[in-house]
Amino acid sequence: MEWSEPSRSVSVGVARADGRVTIRVAGELDIASVPVLARELHRAVERPVGRTSLDLSRVTFCGTAGVELLLDARLRAAAAGGSLAVERAHSAVLRPLRSCGDVEGLRIAQELATAPLSASEQALRLSVVSAALSAAFEITGAPMGNAQVHDPAGGVLRIVAQRGFHHPFLTFFETVADRETACGVAAQDRKPVLVEEVTVSPVFLGTPALDVLAEAGVGACASVPITSGDGALIGVVSTHHSQATEWTDEQRRVLEGLARAAHLLC
Numbered sequence: 001m002e003w004s005e006p007s008r009s010v011s012v013g014v015a016r017a018d019g020r021v022t023i024r025v026a027g028e029l030d031i032a033s034v035p036v037l038a039r040e041l042h043r044a045v046e047r048p049v050g051r052t053s054l055d056l057s058r059v060t061f062c063g064t065a066g067v068e069l070l071l072d073a074r075l076r077a078a079a080a081g082g083s084l085a086v087e088r089a090h091s092a093v094l095r096p097l098r099s100c101g102d103v104e105g106l107r108i109a110q111e112l113a114t115a116p117l118s119a120s121e122q123a124l125r126l127s128v129v130s131a132a133l134s135a136a137f138e139i140t141g142a143p144m145g146n147a148q149v150h151d152p153a154g155g156v157l158r159i160v161a162q163r164g165f166h167h168p169f170l171t172f173f174e175t176v177a178d179r180e181t182a183c184g185v186a187a188q189d190r191k192p193v194l195v196e197e198v199t200v201s202p203v204f205l206g207t208p209a210l211d212v213l214a215e216a217g218v219g220a221c222a223s224v225p226i227t228s229g230d231g232a233l234i235g236v237v238s239t240h241h242s243q244a245t246e247w248t249d250e251q252r253r254v255l256e257g258l259a260r261a262a263h264l265l266c
Helices: 032-045 064-079 091-099 103-112 117-141 182-189 208-215 249-264
Strands: 009-017 020-029 051-062 084-089 144-151 156-163 191-193 220-227 233-241
Touching: 009 032, 020 032, 020 064, 032 051, 032 064, 032 084, 051 064, 051 091, 064 084, 064 091, 064 103, 084 091, 084 103, 091 103, 117 144, 117 156, 117 249, 144 249, 156 182, 156 233, 182 191, 182 220, 182 233, 182 249, 191 249, 220 249
Parallel strands: 020 051, 051 084
Antiparallel strands: 009 020, 144 156, 144 233, 191 220, 220 233
């Protein structure tokens, strides 16, 4: 997906395929930036294409103007004979939708609600990925990193433990469900992803994530998928270096071993 250049604190990516439009948004939706998204939304929903999908998982702020745009776009889509579905949304979007006092806003929030993992399953996954993250730190010697648990109901990774990061990194990467991050690729491909230099990596080039990584001082990263004995995804652990890093053959070998055996750590 191609992303627009950041404009007024927001970036918009649009993909069209098989009569379907997918719009992804990253950044802040406030009164100044809403017109950037409005242009793409109105263009999509006023030309019936069957379905328009909206991914708001990278929206780190959504003000009243952003909520009003979403509600208006849903009405426009229905009037044109199409539909607008919010596929994913950041907590910064869900909160104002739930409190806006509009039935349609509540409906969108309810559509995005997923059944949470049981307390015991959540605790087990947290224990496994935390142990794996500690092992990854030992292997890589990295000063920064995080552990994510896979939420099978929502199909996303959620950060549950971290070292060395602050806002906006933690806010931007609150959930991950795409291939525009090393952890997202590792989760989908079920194999480690080692990025020696993020600024030239095909994973990050041309994506809003690259600016967030630069601000956090990340120069290289390694993401390792953690799976159960039967191959089901438990989560992903990632370590980050502040400078470009050449991963040794030994580090690659041990990280691949960690991916296969992390569930045995607990």
